[in-house]
Amino acid sequence: MLLTCDPHDKEGGMKLIEDLTTNADQFQQQILNEIVTQNADTEYLAGFLDGHSDKEMFKKKVPIVNYDDIKPYIERIANGDPSSIISNQPISELLTSSGTSGGQPKMMPTTAEDLDRKTFLYNLLVPVMNKYVDGLDQGKGMYLLFIKPEINTPSGLTARPVLTSYYKSSNFRKRPFNKFNIYTSPDDTILCSDGKQSMYCQLLCGLIQRDEVLRVGAVFASAFLRAIKFLEDHWKELCSNIRLGIVSDWITDSNCRRAVMDILRHPNSQLANLIESECIENSWEGIIKRLWPRTKYVEVIVTGSMAQYIPMLEFYSGGLPLVSTMYASSECYFGINLKPLSKPSDVSYTLLPNMxxxxxxxxxxxxxxxxxxxxxxxxxxxxxxxxxxxxxxxxxxxxxxxxxxxxxxxxxxxxxxxxxxxxxxxxxxxxxxxxxxxxxxVLSIDTDKTNEDDLLNAITQAKSHLESLGCILTEYTSSPDTSSIPGHYVLFWELKMIGSGDISDLNTAVMEECCKTVEESLDYVYRRCRSKDKSIGPLEIRVVKHGTFDALMDFCVSQGSSVNQYKTPRCIKCDETMNILDERVVGRYFSRKDPFWKPYTMET
Known part of the structure; x- marks a missing residue:
């Protein structure tokens, strides 16, 4: 069931939404029937359906599964088995998820038709935004978009993140010519594999075209804030490029240089001076509105773990609406926000029944x-x-x-x-x-997703170093610290000395080794974000004095937790509990080296 949407046709787009939502159940039954009928004879489904293709048998016989249940089938396709073991449509590539399995990215199957389904959802966002914000066809969007590494599987299929797949597709590069889809970033700057060069060139293009910018954003809040931090670090050089009409020599990607020069064209001292006068201010509060004064909203995902960045986004944006337009993952694009100007805490997504x-x-x-x-x-x-x-x-x-x-x-x-x-x-x-x-x-800063078991395993590996200090770890918790850019993991450790000694006088080298071991023990995505993307800062261990976790329990019980059922929370976020921990910190230690990381490769 492949629908199309013309982003130019506001009335037609809204009518499509009305039809999909009014007849949601009918669309759902139709799409299930299509899936089962089309794929009943695949190896996977045939093992449960035994030749039947009715919906009732599907729901009765086919089990609800996790990734580990389907991983063998996907790995077989990656290694050369035909797509038909799971799908009668050819698998065109594998999408690497930010979730992990056994320390490596999960791989999700996709098809050429599904790329068109994703494009349908993107196009449907246009009439929704035009309904709530006037004049978006009178300017451009400064969207900071980036690609990630990809690999070739033994079967010849490409495995890469879902957004990299979309940005490299003809659906993106040949998107309909309409003002809503015109970005300040040329495609060549988005498709640059060097993240630093890509960021610099996209920001440079965005500053040059500041008077045309009506909306700014990135996919995730964390990525947009990294761009602001990058601008803080490089605004002088960016102004120099604009003033002189050149691109810095360290931008060596020829496609990037050419794309930027097509926009820069000539020296512009007046623009450089204006940008400099804003960036030189001590406070960067409201810097988005100051540098891009026509901006109507900031488009970033601020739901889920990204909600922790809302205060910083509000500081930099100067009160602009924070807009989360869609809900999607590597497995599937799910739905859209039909009230995009709602407060982040009120954001709800309507799942589209044809997806x-x-x-x-x-x-x-x-x-x-x-x-x-x-x-x-x-x-x-x-x-x-x-x-x-x-x-x-x-x-x-x-x-x-x-x-x-x-x-x-x-x-x-x-x-x-x-x-x-x-x-x-x-x-x-x-x-x-x-x-x-x-x-x-329990922990997430960027695209990383660290669960409680992975955190426990990493801390178990690291705490062996404590033996040389004559102490043991008695309790721990964690917190994502996003007060600086990039954010980083913080672990709170309560230690007990076995003999004589003072936990406030621990050997710094040993504690830094603990930090390093924790990071080395976390999964592939975390280590990539730390070592390559630089989207996560060095992990920190804060040692707290004896009795801190008793005080934490007392507070939680005072708020209504049961003494009998109380378990130490493995992630802390609210201010009151953070204050209990931070007031009792007696030592702070950071990882001094990036954890080991290399691009994921599949063995043949």
Whole structure:
């Protein structure tokens, strides 16, 4: 079921949304029927359906699965087996997810048709934004977009992140010529594989065209803030380039240089002086509106783990609306925000029923842990699975929490995405969902997703170094520190001396080795973000004095947690609990070296 949307046609686009949401259940049943009929004889489905192709048999016989259940099939395709083991449409490439399995990126199948489905969703965003913001066709968007490394699998398929796949596709490069899709960044600067050169050239182009910019943004809030930090570090050089009409010599990518010079063209001292007068100010509060005065909003994802960046975005944007337009992942593009100017805390997404077949596993907050969840844990999983069967899109209930399960046209069947959502209401007959968090994820700064087990394993590896100091680790928790750019992981450790000694006088080299070991023990995506992308700063261990975690428990109990059911939260985010920890810090130590990282390669 492949629909198309003309981004020029505002009325037609809104009519499509009305049709999809009014007939959500019909579209869902139609897409499930299409998937099952088309793929019933694949090796994967045939093992459960035994030749049947009806929807009822599918839901009765096909199990709900995690990545480890389907990983062998995807690896077989990567190593040369035909696509037909999971899909009767050819698998065109594999999309590497920011989630990991065994320390390596997950790989999700995709097809050429699915690229058109993603393009449909992007095009549908245009009439939605035009409904709420006037005049967007009178200027450009300064969107800072980047590509990531890719690999070739033994079968010859390319494996790469979903956005890299889209930016390198003809769907992106030959997108319809309309003002909404005109960016200040030439495609060659977006497609530059050197992240620093790409960032510099995109910012330079954005500054040159400042008077035409009506909206700014990046995919994730973290990426946009890194761009602001990059601008803080390089504005003098950028102004010099504009003043002299040249591009710095260290920009060696010939396509980038040529694309920038097509925009720079000649020296512009007046523009350089204006930018310099804003950047030289002591405070960068409101710098977005000052440098790009016509900007109407900042478009970045600020839901989920990205919500931690909202205060910094508000500081730099000077009160501009923060807009999260869509909800998507490597597995599937899910839906859009039909009220894009709503406050970040109120953002809900409407799942588009033609994108995939959606099911929802009911989950509920553990009754005794609700207050602990709110007061102490940042992204903790204070949810338990209900015994009920999964429900269809049309049958979810307002206020209920669910875990999202998808069946796609690309070869995923009843796959648990790992996202916990809450139903906030309905638009026509289509439910709207608020993203709550990723299941089991406790720490995230950028595209990294560190769960509680991975954190425990990394700390277990690191704490062996403490033996030489004559102390042991008695308790720990963590927190993502986004007060600086880039953000970094903070671990709070309470130590106990075995013999005589003072924990405030620990050997710095040993503690730094602990930091390094934790980082080396975390997964591929974290190490890539730290070592290559530089989107995560050095990990920090803060040693707290004896009794700190008792004080933390006392506070959580005072907020309503049960003494009998209390468990130390493994991630702290709220101010009160952070103050309890920070007031008792007696030593701070940082990792001094980047963790080992090399591009992921598949063995033949």
């Amino acid at each position: 995939a077949y959606f099911e929802f596993l009911p989950v509920e907050k553990n009754h005794g842990e609700v207050n602990q969840s709110v007061q102490c844990n940042g992204n903790s999983d204070n949810f338990s699975k209900d015994e009920e069967e999964p429900v269809d899109l049309a049958n979810v209930k307002v206020g209920q929490y669910y875990e999202l399960v998808v069946t796609t046209l690309t070869g995923l069947y009843r796959y648990r995405v790992g996202d916990i959502l809450m139903v906030t209401g309905f638009y026509n007959n289509a439910p709207q969902f608020r993203f709550i968090h990723r299941r089991n994820v």
